[in-house]
Amino acid sequence: MSDAGNLNSEDRLAEKAQWLQHQANLIRFSAMTMTNHSGLGHTGGDLSSSDILATLYLGGVLRLDPANPAWPRRDRFIMSKGHCSGAFYSTLAFKGFFPRQMLGTFMDPLSKLNGHPDRNKLPGVEANTGPLGHGLPIAVGAALAARMRNESWRVFVLTGDGELQEGSNWEAAMTAQQYGLDNLVVIVDRNRIQQGDFTEKTIRMDPLAPKWAAFGFAVVEIDGHDHAALMKRFSNLPLEPGKPSCIIANTIKGKGVSFAENKPAWHHGVPTREQLVLAAAELGIEVNG
Amino acid sequence: MSTTPPLQSTTASATPPRLFDCREAYAQALEAMAEADQRVCAVVNDSVSSAKLKNFGARFPGRFVNVGIAEQNMIGVGAGLANGGMVPYVCGASCFLTARAMEQIKVDLGYSNSNVKLCGMSSGMAYGQLGPTHHSIEDLAWTRIIPNLSVVVPADPLETAAAMHYSLEHVGPMFLRISRMPVREVHAKDFQFTLGKAPVLREGDDVTLMANGVLVSRALDAAESLASIGIHARVLNMSSMKPMDADAVLHAARTTRGIVTAEEALAAGGLGGAVAELLALHHPARMRILGVPGVFAPTGSAEFLLQHFGLTAEGIHNAAVDLLRESK
Numbered sequence: 001m002s003d004a005g006n007l008n009s010e011d012r013l014a015e016k017a018q019w020l021q022h023q024a025n026l027i028r029f030s031a032m033t034m035t036n037h038s039g040l041g042h043t044g045g046d047l048s049s050s051d052i053l054a055t056l057y058l059g060g061v062l063r064l065d066p067a068n069p070a071w072p073r074r075d076r077f078i079m080s081k082g083h084c085s086g087a088f089y090s091t092l093a094f095k096g097f098f099p100r101q102m103l104g105t106f107m108d109p110l111s112k113l114n115g116h117p118d119r120n121k122l123p124g125v126e127a128n129t130g131p132l133g134h135g136l137p138i139a140v141g142a143a144l145a146a147r148m149r150n151e152s153w154r155v156f157v158l159t160g161d162g163e164l165q166e167g168s169n170w171e172a173a174m175t176a177q178q179y180g181l182d183n184l185v186v187i188v189d190r191n192r193i194q195q196g197d198f199t200e201k202t203i204r205m206d207p208l209a210p211k212w213a214a215f216g217f218a219v220v221e222i223d224g225h226d227h228a229a230l231m232k233r234f235s236n237l238p239l240e241p242g243k244p245s246c247i248i249a250n251t252i253k254g255k256g257v258s259f260a261e262n263k264p265a266w267h268h269g270v271p272t273r274e275q276l277v278l279a280a281a282e283l284g285i286e287v288n289g
Numbered sequence: 290m291s292t293t294p295p296l297q298s299t300t301a302s303a304t305p306p307r308l309f310d311c312r313e314a315y316a317q318a319l320e321a322m323a324e325a326d327q328r329v330c331a332v333v334n335d336s337v338s339s340a341k342l343k344n345f346g347a348r349f350p351g352r353f354v355n356v357g358i359a360e361q362n363m364i365g366v367g368a369g370l371a372n373g374g375m376v377p378y379v380c381g382a383s384c385f386l387t388a389r390a391m392e393q394i395k396v397d398l399g400y401s402n403s404n405v406k407l408c409g410m411s412s413g414m415a416y417g418q419l420g421p422t423h424h425s426i427e428d429l430a431w432t433r434i435i436p437n438l439s440v441v442v443p444a445d446p447l448e449t450a451a452a453m454h455y456s457l458e459h460v461g462p463m464f465l466r467i468s469r470m471p472v473r474e475v476h477a478k479d480f481q482f483t484l485g486k487a488p489v490l491r492e493g494d495d496v497t498l499m500a501n502g503v504l505v506s507r508a509l510d511a512a513e514s515l516a517s518i519g520i521h522a523r524v525l526n527m528s529s530m531k532p533m534d535a536d537a538v539l540h541a542a543r544t545t546r547g548i549v550t551a552e553e554a555l556a557a558g559g560l561g562g563a564v565a566e567l568l569a570l571h572h573p574a575r576m577r578i579l580g581v582p583g584v585f586a587p588t589g590s591a592e593f594l595l596q597h598f599g600l601t602a603e604g605i606h607n608a609a610v611d612l613l614r615e616s617k
Contacts, residue, residue: 076372076373118400119401120402127369127372127397128396128397134393136365137364137368138368138369138372140362141366141371141377144354144373145374145375148352148373149373155369168393172359174357175354175357175359178357179354
């Protein structure tokens, strides 16, 4: 299933990382275009999570088959930060779960592309998310199911950092450690901004890694925009046998588009057409018209 | 449960009927289902013995998950297990299972249409003296408004077991409200549960008594005492709260002079509310809605509280007489 290729070669990895960087930028631009179209969306988080999504799906980390999205033995990816649907939908379309043209219907009346993902409308969506703190409990359940069925699928869940203020995450973390779910990988998009303000000015999340470690997870922190680092990390899981893994991906909200970077207002900022043109230039994307 | 002191019988029979705790039937059914079907698993929030799952845990340790005291997580774990092809029975005291995890029930189960079965234990006012924190009289109103979620309130051990087996064949989320109040058998041994069907437990053309759960046997007792004063009451077991048997309800509205509903729940938003909504649109009829009248219950045992709120055979009897007097 994997098109990750042979990672023994650093050169090949660098080449792949460069390709993933471009794919991530295409996802970024696609998400911003969708948000411009709908007049609603979550640009900041779309941009902070695009590199993670590109690596997981297009880097071939996830074992899944877009032609057979319900393949029972697939890896599960659960987008707990469902508000970043622009980036998520774009990634699924780029992976081939549905035609890219559908992205142009984002939030249109009766579109399958709801503001937040609906698994009953779109192939590739594992869970209906949007309200925060739902993804990790579901991921724990899917990891337990693999255990019960003696299957080897893995479960990845991407959460926001502000999202971790929801207590349900920590309920689920305790279950994951109690059952030693080393087929579970939590990725935290640590962009340090939530809807209202910076996380540390709202409800402090630091020190975050020791929190996860105290909850029984093997934890690493990485640069969430470094595709080679992401590929290496995702290719060597679990971080520690017998423990659930937590990868804290340090990211920049609004990454890749200077006017949106690290600005709380861009949590759900909507780019104008002029801003799209600026973004395209910064992302290295050629656009017509 | 035979060790429970029998309630004062209002039936004409000489020997009081044997009474059962429906949790026993639910637990036995779940074990039988797990034995026959590898997909069946159980999720519990610490209270293994309240959920009557001690034996299940011992027999099927690999398919038994105790998430601790964490109901929001518990529902999500159920949804994840279903995503992985299991059929989870998520079991906990109904008051915590529903109220604490309402958003998860709405989103992870209803909206996602996850194949998860919720077993709300010790529902209604079964925890009597423990107080309104532990009563679950809001759960019917909360659960029945969630799209995709079926709601079943079995009346006796036979129906509890039958509904459990039915739930495994039914694909989609379901809330099974299991009582611990002692009840007698109201169904024949060969009873088959069907979602969306209201069994007619007694025929009658004057008035229709509609009840679910603990109140069904009391409705039957009321019908018996009404017969002694010449009133012929039909009794419908409305165990399938959602989907509801609209045909049976409308037929009752057309062919009898009024409807009395009775449930161990708030009078607003539950069975009575569901029946009233249907009738208001299609065939307005005189009604009495018996339940807890929009208050938090005072201190007292479960049986005391049922009597306090008139959720007894006598209460149903009087409501029917009153309604028929009005409709003359």
